[in-house]
Amino acid sequence: MTIQGYQFDKIKVTPESDAALYSYLAQNSDNKVIKGATATASGLNIYVSTGKALVQGRLIEITQQHQLSAQSNTTGYVVITVDLTQSNTATGTPGTSSYIAVNNQLKMELVETLTQQDLNSGGLIYTFPLYSYTSTGTSVALTKIDKSFFKKMETATIDLGWGMSVVLTKKDGVVSANGTTTPSSNAGSTGSFNLGVKVPEVFRPINSGILMARGNNAQWANYIVNSDGSVTMATGAMNTGYTFYVSGSWVVE
Structure with missing residues (x-):
């Protein structure tokens, strides 16, 4: 067929088509933290709280506090990385309680530079920045990236x-x-x-x-x-x- 619809009976809806739809509907609210995901630092450790974000039309949830360790005397970003070059894995039977999926396409990490490809137009990697950071030999200074956080009216x-x-x-x-x-x-x-x-x-x-x-x-x-x-x-x-x-x-x- 030369035309396809996704919200129709018996049609397979792929994650890619769902993400493209949500990204379009979200518009200026895409690539935004919806709730939480605030960071604090202690020594060279960075702690990111629980929260939710919409990244390239994909809903992401941080379900427990995340700890990252910065190298001394470096600069970079605290990011959520979507990496579609990776393959997800699963065990068990879909539709039953034994089914467990492992998302290898998603992680939180520290990066020196941002890679921001359009995942809904053939891109494969998108690093969504929460904070920038600068470290010394013993501590980390964090700067919140305001445009990444949704601001309520x-x-x-x-x-x-x-x-x-x-x-x-x-x-x-x-x-x-x-x-x-x-x-x-x-x-x-x-x-x-x-x-x-x-x-x-x-x-x-x-x-x-x-x-x-x-x-x-x-x-x-x-x-x-x-x-x-x-x-x-x-x-x-x-x-x-x-x-x-x-x-x-x-x-x-």
Whole structure:
């Protein structure tokens, strides 16, 4: 046949076709740690916790803490390696409790350089980095590779006073702020005025962020979100009876 489908009755679904499907559906969430897989170091030993990851459309689970030993005075990466040049083995009868499969195509290791072939387009080896590391004669320093870890979307609502509120959404290290509100009382500032409210820590900018409140009566106000979470009304004026649209964004990590 010149056309094949996989999610059909009596059709053999191969691991390759499954992985290609999951990789496509995952898109930006492919090659990501879903849960756990954090690392710590003691001496020249590196310990990776239990966790789950999606690598090239393949679901991988670390079922118990994994220990790796670094050579002294080296640099490299803590990786999950998918190596399709290897052959898996099995014992027992499929479909019974005696069946045990051994996955020789998967391991966790330390490598000096990354090999990242597209496994869904004929590639055979993909090293998925969790951390980079640098070792001395007696210890290891670890650096988490942030882009390899899935970042959940987080939200919070803060009150700017005078009946004004805004919803903060954090994703991939950036906070977006949006809100549509009507002030419950008049407010204005010709200089810096601290509102006495605090943005939750996970939403605080590295340096500072700006919120702009624009009214449908051409009024406006600027708010400054400081790195310590405090919020300052910098300039502007707002009156009751008008709708204000609050927006802004800033980097948090």
